[in-house]
Amino acid sequence: VVERPSAAAILDLAPDAWLGIDRDLCVTYRNAAAARLLAGHQAQLGVDIRVLLPELADTAFVARCRRVLA
Numbered sequence: 650v651v652e653r654p655s656a657a658a659i660l661d662l663a664p665d666a667w668l669g670i671d672r673d674l675c676v677t678y679r680n681a682a683a684a685r686l687l688a689g690h691q692a693q694l695g696v697d698i699r700v701l702l703p704e705l706a707d708t709a710f711v712a713r714c715r716r717v718l719a
Contacts, residue, residue, distance in 0.1 A: 672718050674698050674711065 660680040669678030699706035
């Protein structure tokens with residue numbers, strides 16, 4: 650039996666930053682690259698992505714997130 654790595658295990662090895670968000674736009678997951686990129690910020694998990702990354706706080710971004718999460 651060959652075990653497949655989980656998505657989180659694969660994303661943790663990715664060089665790009667990945668964040669997961671819930672329907673309230675709060676961060677529920679971050680891979681190792683995102684943790685390094687956001688080092689020094691307040692606790693990343695549970696934080697509204699618009700607070701963590703204010704450059705993403707525009708209405709169009711929020712609308713796209715809500716569409717994807719619906």
